[in-house]
Amino acid sequence: MNAAIEIQHLYKTYSRGQWFGGGHETPVLKDVSLVLPANRVLGLVGESGCGKSTLCKVLLGIEKPTSGTVLVENQNVAKISKTQFKNLRRVMQVVYQDPYSSLDPRMTVRQLLSEPLDIHGLYPQKTARTKFLKELLSAVGLAPNYLERYPHEFSGGQRQRISIARALTLDPKILIADEPVSALDVSVQAQILNLLRDISRARKLAMLFVTHDFAVARFLCDDIAVMYQGRIVEKAPAQELFTHPLHPYTRMLLAAVPQVGKKMRGASTPAAACGPNTEGACSFASRCPQAGSACRQTQLQEITPQHWCACSHLPEGENK
Amino acid sequence: MFKNRIFKRIYTNKTSLAGFMLVAFFALVALFAPWLAPVHNSNNPYQMPQRSYEIAPQPPSGQNWFGTTEQQYDLYYGVVWGARLAFEIGVTVTFFAFLIGLCVGTIAAYFGGKIDELLMRLTDIVFAVPSLVLAMVIAAMLGPDIKNMMIALTAVAWPSYARLIRGDILSVKRRDYVTAARTLGARGPRILLRHILPNSIYPSVVVASLDIGYVVLTAASLSFLGLGAQPGTADWGQLIAMARNWVLGTSQNPLAYWYTVAIPGGAIFLFVLGWNLLGDAFRDILDPRQV
Numbered sequence: 001m002n003a004a005i006e007i008q009h010l011y012k013t014y015s016r017g018q019w020f021g022g023g024h025e026t027p028v029l030k031d032v033s034l035v036l037p038a039n040r041v042l043g044l045v046g047e048s049g050c051g052k053s054t055l056c057k058v059l060l061g062i063e064k065p066t067s068g069t070v071l072v073e074n075q076n077v078a079k080i081s082k083t084q085f086k087n088l089r090r091v092m093q094v095v096y097q098d099p100y101s102s103l104d105p106r107m108t109v110r111q112l113l114s115e116p117l118d119i120h121g122l123y124p125q126k127t128a129r130t131k132f133l134k135e136l137l138s139a140v141g142l143a144p145n146y147l148e149r150y151p152h153e154f155s156g157g158q159r160q161r162i163s164i165a166r167a168l169t170l171d172p173k174i175l176i177a178d179e180p181v182s183a184l185d186v187s188v189q190a191q192i193l194n195l196l197r198d199i200s201r202a203r204k205l206a207m208l209f210v211t212h213d214f215a216v217a218r219f220l221c222d223d224i225a226v227m228y229q230g231r232i233v234e235k236a237p238a239q240e241l242f243t244h245p246l247h248p249y250t251r252m253l254l255a256a257v258p259q260v261g262k263k264m265r266g267a268s269t270p271a272a273a274c275g276p277n278t279e280g281a282c283s284f285a286s287r288c289p290q291a292g293s294a295c296r297q298t299q300l301q302e303i304t305p306q307h308w309c310a311c312s313h314l315p316e317g318e319n320k
Numbered sequence: 321m322f323k324n325r326i327f328k329r330i331y332t333n334k335t336s337l338a339g340f341m342l343v344a345f346f347a348l349v350a351l352f353a354p355w356l357a358p359v360h361n362s363n364n365p366y367q368m369p370q371r372s373y374e375i376a377p378q379p380p381s382g383q384n385w386f387g388t389t390e391q392q393y394d395l396y397y398g399v400v401w402g403a404r405l406a407f408e409i410g411v412t413v414t415f416f417a418f419l420i421g422l423c424v425g426t427i428a429a430y431f432g433g434k435i436d437e438l439l440m441r442l443t444d445i446v447f448a449v450p451s452l453v454l455a456m457v458i459a460a461m462l463g464p465d466i467k468n469m470m471i472a473l474t475a476v477a478w479p480s481y482a483r484l485i486r487g488d489i490l491s492v493k494r495r496d497y498v499t500a501a502r503t504l505g506a507r508g509p510r511i512l513l514r515h516i517l518p519n520s521i522y523p524s525v526v527v528a529s530l531d532i533g534y535v536v537l538t539a540a541s542l543s544f545l546g547l548g549a550q551p552g553t554a555d556w557g558q559l560i561a562m563a564r565n566w567v568l569g570t571s572q573n574p575l576a577y578w579y580t581v582a583i584p585g586g587a588i589f590l591f592v593l594g595w596n597l598l599g600d601a602f603r604d605i606l607d608p609r610q611v
Contacts, residue, residue, distance in 0.1 A: 096500060115501065116505070119510070
């Protein structure tokens with residue numbers, strides 16, 4: 001299988017140096033290995049603060065990995081030169097979470113969409129560029145005559161469409177979507193999700209779709225990876241994950257998805273209520289309904305074909 | 321959208337309208353000074369005409385509308401050309417102080433780390449000394465002269481802009497659209513000039529333009545102390561300095577020479593009041609916490 005992005009044993013630790021005394025280190029990503037195959041949508045699901053956005057930042061070269069390698073189109077993001085990275089940006093683009101802060105308020109739609117073209121020297125001729133930008137606006141479901149308007153004249157959903165259009169100006173092969181619908185109304189979410197699905201199919205994009213919402217992930221993703229406190233705890237094709245969730249955390253999350261006509265039972269323990277973890281132990285152990293604090297399995301293992309899980313407490317009938 | 325809001329606010333609020341009118345009035349006086357008070361010494365129009373060499377001031381009359389001050393300098397000429405000098409000093413000092421503050425604040429905020437620490441502690445040092453005292457020291461070191469006074473005023477005025485711009489840049493720097501520009505492949509200078517500065521400079525520009533009143537007040541203080549304009553210059557502070565001996569009048573009539581103090585003092589008062597009223601209006605409009 002052709003990999004668009006390959007992450008191997010990625011660690012990211014934020015350290016805060018201080019003038020006096022020692023610094024403080026916060027590990028955010030621990031031993032993350034993931035493969036985003038070409039032309040597929042990979043969902044990355046996890047609760048707030050589990051490291052999803054940090055992973056995106058490392059992929060985009062905004063943060064440097066502490067150790068491990070990130071290969072985008074077989075190029076090591078941390079090793080290549082600035083010029084090579086600039087070329088890589090044409091291949092990999094991003095849609096941000098908040099459509100209100102991700103568009104420069106002092107630029108018109110034309111300026112916003114022209115910027116990537118200017119930077120990479122594409123469509124220098126004015127009429128050709130205008131034609132291209134108008135086609136792009138139509139492609140994301142906006143009227144072509146919106147080019148001269150400012151972001152504040154648009155609704156959140158429309159802004160997110162502009163943001164998607166900006167990501168598509170360079171005709172990328174990989175799209176990273178960092179919670180692109182979580183700031184939107186539910187009715188608008190569906191429209192944007194449909195748009196992302198259509199675009200990823202029409203343009204044969206590989207998409208890393210970050211979300212905390214299983215319902216959204218189920219709608220859009222081919223494969224799903226579940227992240228907990230900086231580790232991937234389970235990954236599987238979407239259908240498989242929803243029918244046979246293996247990791248206790250995944251099952252807890254799926255049980256927490258509200259469903260109409262179903263009574264909620266057994267609220268999960270919030271992360272803040274848990275005690276500190278023992279060194280080397282599974283970071284979920286203190287919340288886990290099945291394990292004591294001594295549970296040490298953190299490595300992913302292939303339980304059934306394509307279905308990886310980092311837990312030894314499997315549901316009955318799912319033995320190795 | 322933004323400009324309309326400001327003008328609407330100025331028109332609807334009486335105090336801000338008064339401020340606007342005062343500043344506009346002084347601007348007109350400064351602009352038409354050569355017609356209001358014809359130049360008498362073409363080498364230096366700021367040199368006030370001297371009617372005679374008698375010491376005691378003369379009250380307002382047909383020849384000298386506002387009277388004369390010590391040594392028979394014409395007060396009317398002094399006030400009119402003083403308005404022009406006030407704008408000249410205010411605008412020049414504010415412009416250069418803003419420029420220096422912009423550079424320092426931008427470098428500090430953009431590069432961060434040690435450079436930021438160094439530059440900001442430097443501005444703290446300037447802040448630590450009372451600005452009038454520091455301006456006096458610098459002006460005294462350079463020698464009494466209007467140009468040196470402007471240098472001294474610039475030297476004490478820039479830190480507040482540096483701080484303001486640094487803060488605004490730091491908040492804008494973290495916005496998603498700056499990160500977005502980076503992920504599109506934009507390099508540092510482009511991000512700074514096209515995204516960060518246009519979104520962070522505006523409040524500072526407004527604050528700077530409204531500090532003109534304060535600069536003129538400080539300039540008048542320096543001239544009063546003899547560290548700025550020289551005797552005979554049409555400068556409001558200088559005119560008050562020349563009135564120093566006549567504040568108390570004679571033993572029969574303590575207010576005998578009221579015009580020597582009240583006229584240039586009133587000009588400074590109204591000029592600074594105008595800018596402050598206008599400044600309050602702008603600050604209200606720009607501060608999002610106030611509705």
